[in-house]
């Protein structure tokens with residue numbers, strides 16, 4: 001009985017994930033940004049120019065390369081040469097939360113790239129849910 005109660009209590013509570021580790025100040029997350037438009041990653045610079053007119057915040061970024069999938073990689077203009085953020089205390093909620101972000105397609109937390117000093121880990125060890 002107690003086992004079932006624990007099981008359902010755990011189901012009611014979100015498992016919860018946290019970040020472990022620390023920022024290595026590599027700046028990767030501020031210069032390898034892929035933006036989505038109409039459900040797809042931006043691959044066409046013309047589309048980016050159009051979006052800049054509709055959403056002024058897009059002007060905070062500039063295209064700085066492409067990945068192996070042909071998706072444009074954007075760099076934030078607030079990134080300083082020492083990989084620190086120029087507006088650290090005023091950065092967006094998304095920046096504050098990164099890299100604790102969920103996949104748009106699966107809704108599951110994504111693990112940051114290998115180079116990142118953080119890992120996304122469950123708040124409690126697996127055995128505590130059993």
Ligand code: SF4
Pocket residue numbers: 022023024025026027028029030098099112115116117118
């Ligand atoms: S990729 Fe990770 S380690 Fe590098 S700057 Fe971003 S948060 Fe920090």
Ligand code: SF4
Pocket residue numbers: 029030076077078079080084085086087088091092095
């Ligand atoms: S606002 Fe700062 S933390 Fe956010 S992407 Fe730009 S440089 Fe990075």
